[in-house]
Amino acid sequence: MAEKNNIKEIEKLRRENEEYKKLIEEMSEGFAYLEEDLTFSFSNPACDSVFGVTEGKLMGRKLTDFLSPESLKEAKKNIITKEKGKKSVFEIEVNAGDGERRYLLTRSNPRFDDKGRFAGSFVFFYNITKRVKLEEELIFERGLLNSLLNTIPDHIYFKDEKSRFIKVSKSLADWFNVKSVDGLMGKTDFDFFTEEHARPAFEDEQKIMKTGNAIEGKVEKETHPDGRVTWVSTTKVPRYDKKGNVIGITGISRDITEKKLWEEEREKKLEAQREELIELSTPVIDVWEGVLTVPILGSLDSERASRISESLLTQIVEERADVAIIDISGISAVDSAVADRLIRTAKAVRLVGAMAILTGVGVEIAQTIADLGIDMGGLKTMATLKDGLRYVISRNNVKEKED
Amino acid sequence: MARLTRMHLGDILVVPIQEELHDTAAEEAGEKIIREADNSKIKGVAIDISALDIVDSFLGRLLQKIAWGLKAMGKEVILVGIQPEVAVALVELGLYLEEINTAFELDSALEKLREMIKKGSR
Amino acid sequence: MKEEILRIPINKEIDVLIARREIKSEAERIGFRWIDQTRIATAVSELTRNIIKHAYRGEVVVNKDDGGIEIICQDEGPGIPDVEQALEKGFSTTNSLGIGLIGAKHLMDDFKIESNDRGTTITAYKKLK
Known part of the structure; x- marks a missing residue:
């Protein structure tokens, strides 16, 4: 058994x-x-x-x-x-x-x-x-992403559907004076900018997520709570999950403050120049081809006279003018320094290759010039602007006949 | 001294001063211009100084002397391309160069010079 | 605050060109208007030429302050015997020293000559407008 x-x-x-x-x-x-x-x-x-x-x-x-x-x-x-x-x-x-x-x-x-x-x-x-x-690939790709986020000076950020930061570049943390990128997690533009910038940026992002249309290279003015103003060029695109649902936005902003300030500076300078010209109230009028007329109005000090002189000379050269009529009939009084400047202007006009005619020289001014013993040296003077223009026309006619 | 470019356009001698010259070089250039113009075929001389942004009293007076010399030889002279800032400085130096004709561009300079030559020969 | 920005020895003719070229670009950098740049450079040309012509050697020093630019030309030449006369207009037409000095004076805003038998120092100032 x-x-x-x-x-x-x-x-x-x-x-x-x-x-x-x-x-x-x-x-x-x-x-x-x-x-x-x-x-x-x-x-x-x-x-x-x-x-x-x-x-x-x-x-x-x-x-x-x-x-x-x-x-x-x-x-x-x-x-x-x-x-x-x-x-x-x-x-x-x-x-x-x-x-x-x-x-x-x-x-x-x-x-x-x-x-x-x-x-x-x-x-x-x-x-x-x-x-x-797969892990190695992920690590490699994470390395690429991190190098992008840690070293690229442009601000790169990923936001969720409520426009909250979920991942950002180091440059953005620096931009906000936040020590680490973790300090931005879950925060929004409203935590770092004033309403003036945060509101439109938020609305942009919501619109991108709603419509799926990206924005590209938009110039934005950023206003910081401490009063600082910066400018960026921003591109934002929608981000999707596997199923194709929008889950947030990805954005990149480039600091263009310096360029913008430079542009503003230039604009200011141009504006100042324009204002100066208006202030001089001395339009340089192109009467007809080759003839410039400068009616000088108001009071004239030697500083203004020399500015007028400079702008006239530049204009003559730019317009290739061959005659400049300087009309001083609108000036009340001319002191010796100003008379001297006017005559020098006329002489400089001749040197650059054009002819200067001084019109509107009244008795008083003529007397001043005579008293000063200023050498008029071949400078043409006429009583009125009309005379000056008539002279130019007849001179041109003679020239045409000769040709 | 640097080379001095000279061009003959019919009976006109064109001399472009293409670079800044120190005094001795400028004087040499002046002599060369006078020598070159000393030729019965040449009736007018155009000196182009459009490349110069500084013309001081020395060069201004030298240009004046060259012009006088050429005129004494019976040549017409025109100074071409005085820049606006150069014109202002020359006037402030008291150099009005009144006896020398001027033009801003070579085109109009040649036109003026031909007119002067025509009038002079009449 | 005054600050020295250039110091150029003047010994040869070519130094005149170097000095005026350098000083012109400094004037541009400081923000002088284009016509004033040329005025300053032309004045430098006149003053440094006087060193070459009358003293053989010297130097030009350029100082900058908030209001403008100061050009100091120093030489150890025989000095200008009569400064007043050298600056007189009638005198200038026949005298290269005179026309240069008067010209430089007109081109600049402020102009001062100190001269004795040990040399000449000319200080010229242009305001930044």
């Missing part, structure tokens, strides 16, 4: 053994038995496959043959262990027999013989190559 039971028992054990064997053979995870010195003494087909060798050829080879130097250290540390019942889980990188590089999550269970001596390990290998490679 006992013998019969024994046979049954043996039969059962044999069957169970077969089933385990089958289970192990068909397992998708790699399974192997490693000797003390890391020689494979058993491996299932899945294991052979991850190590890139033909079925059954792993036996007799050493795990160490397949490992990169770092993994070798890791494997020795984790597999050759003298402690009973200590399982270890770790990752190794193998250069498989088929030339592939694989990452394996490894679970090792040490075995001990009857006398309690370490006698090798049962080891499971899970192929995690795909996951590791």
Whole structure:
């Protein structure tokens, strides 16, 4: 009876053994038995496959043959262990027999013989190559993104659907005088700008998310709570999730304050020049081609006279004028310094190649000039502007006849 | 001394002063102009100083002397391209160059010079 | 506050060109209007030429302050015997020293001559307008 039971028992054990064997053979995870010195003494087909060798050829080879130097250290540390019942889980990188590089999550269970001596390990290998490679790619891409966010001087920011910052560049934190980019998380433009800028920017973003239309290179005036004003050129685009729903915006803003200030400065200068011309109230009138007329009105000091002189000379050269009529009939009084300036102007006009005619020289002024003994040196003077114009016309007619 | 460019346009000698000259070089250039014009074919001389943004009393007076010399030789003279700021400075230096004709551009200078030559020969 | 911005030795004719060119670009940098740049450069030309013609060597120093530019021309020449006469108009037409000095005086806003038998110092100032 006992013998019969024994046979049954043996039969059962044999069957169970077969089933385990089958289970192990068909397992998708790699399974192997490693000797003390890391020689494979058993491996299932899945294991052979991850190590890139033909079925059954792993036996007799050493795990160490397949490992990169770092993994070798890791494997020795984790597999050759003298402690009973200590399982270890770790990752190794193998250069498989088929030339592939694989990452394996490894679970090792040490075995001990009857006398309690370490006698090798049962080891499971899970192929995690795909996951590791994905991670590597992610790390690489995160590196690219971080370099963008940490080093590019333009302000880069990602906002959620409520226009809250979810990721920003270091430059933006610096812009706001915030120590770290974390200080911006969950905040909005309203926390850093005055309403004057934050409101329209917020409305822009909401519109972008609603319509899906990006804005490009928009020049924005940023007003800071401390009164500082900056200018940026901004591009904002909608950001979508996998399903195509808008989940926020991505934006980039470039500091153009300096350029803007320069432009403003230039505009101011131009404005000042225009005002100066108006103030001089001395239009330089192009009567007809080649003839400029300068009616001088009001009182004339030598500073104003010299400004008029400069603008007239520039105008003559720019317009290639050959006659300039300076009419002083609108001036009440002329002192010696001013008379001197006017005559010098006429002389400079001649030097640049045009003819100067001084008209509207009344008796009083003529007397001043005579009293001063100023050398008129071939300078033409006429009583009235009309006379001056008549003279120019007749002179041109003579010229045409001659030609 | 740097080379002095000279161009003959029919009976007109055109001399563009293309760079700033120190005094000795300017005097040499003046002599060259006089020598070049000493030729019966040349009836007029146009000296173009449009490249100069500074003309001081020395150069101003030298130009005056050259003009006098050329006139004494029976040549017509025109000074071309005095810049506005140069004109202002010359006047303030008291150099009105009244006996020398002027034009701003070479085109109109040549036109004026031809007119002067025509009148002079009548 | 007065600040020295240029110091150029004047020994040769070419130094006249260098000095006026350098000082003109400084005047431009400081913000002088274009006509004033030329006035200053022309005055420098006159004054430095006088050093070459009458003293053989000297130097020009340019100082800048908030109101404008100061040009100081110093030489160790024989000095100008009669400053008054040198600055007189009638005298100027026949005398190159005279026309240069009078010209420079007209081109600048302020003009001062100190001269004795050990040399001449001319200080000229142009206001930034």
